[in-house]
Amino acid sequence: MSITFAGDKSVQGAWTTYATRADAICNNPTYNGPDILFFAQSNDGNVVVLVTLNSGSIEVSERAGAGATYTDREFEGTGVTSLDPATGASFDSDLTETTPSENNPGTLGKISHVSGTVECGSQTAGASTVIASGSTPDGAVSGPLPSFRVSCNDSTQYGMSVNASAIVTAGTNPTQFIINLPSGGKATVYAVGKDPGTQTQYMIDPADTYSVTASGVHIDADFVQNQTAAGATPGPLRLHLSGDLTCGAFNHSP
DSSP: OEEEEEESTTTOEEEEEOGGGOSOEEEEOOTTSOEEEEEEEOTTSSOEEEEEEETTEEEEEEEEOOGGGOEEEEEEEOOEEEEETTTEEEEEEEOEEOOOTTSOOTTOOOEEEEEEEEEOTTOOOOEEOOEEEEEETTEEEEEEOSEEEEEEEEETTTEEEEEEEEEEEETTEEEEEEEEEETTSOOEEEEEESSGGGOEEEEEOTTOOEEEETTEEEEEEEEEEEEOOTTOOSOOOEEEEEEEEEOOOOOOOO
16 A cells, blocks of 8 residues: 655655554445455554545544553545455545544644555455344344455464454344354354444354364354343344355455
8 A cells, every 4th residue: 555644744744554454454344335444654653544445435543552542533535536345446635534522632643635545455355155044133134145255364372263244234224244253162243233232242052063164164053142232121132144154365464
């Protein structure tokens, strides 16, 4: 990626790749269609921005510090001149500050303009034949995952795992499924609707199993709600996932 900012003196000029998060996240499923996310950092390494590119819009989240010293400023614009969520984007945009009043901007500089490019390299979103059915606080789910991204990991400490982010329709509402399938742990599904109050978590039924390989996972299992959505009182909801998730191909951070 390349990115250049205009604005206060502390933000002016070209920023560099964020060393610990060097990959762009392409084909990222959202309620408004797939987008691209990437990080950049100031040349002194003290400030980081998260850039989110949608069709016709750009969001820039400027951040520094952690815990009690965490500061944050938010900006947005419309100057995304080209975007293909699978391959990359160009952008050249004036920015308007949208920092919520409850945020602490600290001494972060104001960004007035951003321009640059990002490329997705060899990334692919993977494949899915998974059929989802069951109930969420936002409504019933039935059918395939129409928008998804599948990533796979293998570590000495935790073994292999498959993770998928997908957008499904629950009732009439777009809902994000965050599916975690570790080879050495318990599988979970987080259902995240547009209303934060409906967010809920499901755990795999202890009677069911799934098989993780280096290329993906086959699953045919029930998931039982174990975290009730805020304000909800009904008994446990259930989901069923059946099918295969095949790993996408992604670049790897250092």
